[in-house]
Amino acid sequence: MDKVAVLIPCYNESKTVKKVVEDFRKALPEAAVYVYDNNSTDGTGDLAREVGAIVRHEYQQGKGNVIRRMFREIDAEVYVMVDGDDTYPAEAAPEMVRKVLEGQSDMVVGDRLSSTYYTENKRPFHNFGNSFVKNCINRFFDTNIQDIMTGYRAFSYQFVKTFPVLSHGFEIETEMSIHAADKHMQVDHVIIDYRDRPAGSVSKLNTYSDGFKVLTRILSLYKNYKPLGFFSLLAEILTALGVAFLIPILTEYWATGLVPRFPTLIVCGFVLIAALQSLFAGLVLQSMEQKNKQDFEMQLIAAHEAYKNLQKDEKEQEQ
Template sequence: MTVTQREPVTKVAVLIPTYNERENLPGIVARVRASVPTADVIVLDDNSPDGTGQLADGIAADDPHVRVVHRPGKQGLGQAYLAGFAIALDEGYDAAVEMDADGSHQPEQLPAILAALADADLAIGARWVKGGQVRNWPLRRKVLSVGANVYTKVMLGMHVNDATAGYRAYRTSALRTMGLAGVESQGYCFQIDLTLRAVRAGLRVVEVPITFIEREVGVSKMGKDIVREALTNVTKWGIEHRVGQLRGVVGRPRERETVGERP
């Protein structure tokens, strides 16, 4: 296998969208700062009524590596990340990390995800690969996630096992190549959308096994509308993909790789 020489990843922005995460945010920020001390944390708060934004301001006042972006209202996960990507691109960061504020994404695993960018464009913290696992999920939630990923894999022809995963790191050069104009997806669908764009752009995607831990404090933001959006869009994209193959427009996508299992 020929490995493309890539620039070192030194300047990292960890993007943490928040909406009513007052109880979880301080601990997550502290753990990120301890795990990757050189990284900057950008909190993207959607005007949380519980005062998360103001709490984040206090954290930022004491730490120059933390800043807060106050958004006018609850606009969704996808739009928050797009705002964070724009900052990372404008300010010359080498990589942008997506991380939940609720503790489900362990900051202690971030160094391994960033290390995978040494020879990749997108590193996904994956649950449904060898070595990955999920804790404290009911069976129905596991079935839904695994089923969604199998359906996505079959419909879109992507060799990615966990395209819905929300813990991931992009090289900013990859974000430029993928093109973010027109992305309006949210939740599961946002992650699938960007994974598909990376694959279709011929970028190298690797999956790093992680342990996902269900939140202990607060309420999940994942609703039926987000699941419905993902199902609808994946079906539409899948039909377009298959029609494109029949017409010879869509080429064979590059295979994903799981870190630790490369030939």
């Protein structure tokens, strides 16, 4: 088991990967630096290997798939995840590692938004999207994570081995943040100085398509993690629609004793029944979610026992 593992997912980062590996080997000399090449065609893996990185491959395209492979294959006391585009400072890594080892953090967020992100990043829609996603998640999940979509984080062994990776692409960071918030894991922040990509390095993130995926992922996770809130909101909308169309019919009935619009009355009845069903669905799913949280606590205990066993085996091997 590694003491510290630096995880660098890469896809065509030949312009920057050597510098990233060198910077993190200097900042964390005790760490094993892993570069996971995601079908690069520009020699990214070979360049990383030249400067001492352990290069592995993930052939399913997408950042989420790469992170699933990383978390599954590597055992470490602390994991530092960073993008291979040289936008994050390696100098912040020791502090992030210290918060996990000494401060019992489950996830440490490299916070770009509290420092230089808005001045360094030249894509205004990205700036808006980061702020919007942060506000949505903090509002929906009652948390206070300062940078939801940062690619620079540190994790404990327990977080990595109990985090179910479901996303395939760039929405993985959003999923990590929501998982930590919902499971009441300890989240800390380290403010970092973000720098924009160097000349010749091209972002793989599509502002609109990937932004839409992130938003739909937030909605899907809100439904899964907060089913009572989601289905109660749906019930309120259906009730409002049903009542809005029902009131004119009732008003006319009270005035004339006639109901001339039977189709509308029938539809209103079905809409109100759907609202009631939605509310009960939320109540049932909320009970299931509570059971899932209880099961997750047992998974945490099992992960902690596995962590202690790995440490014990390592000490025995050293002796």
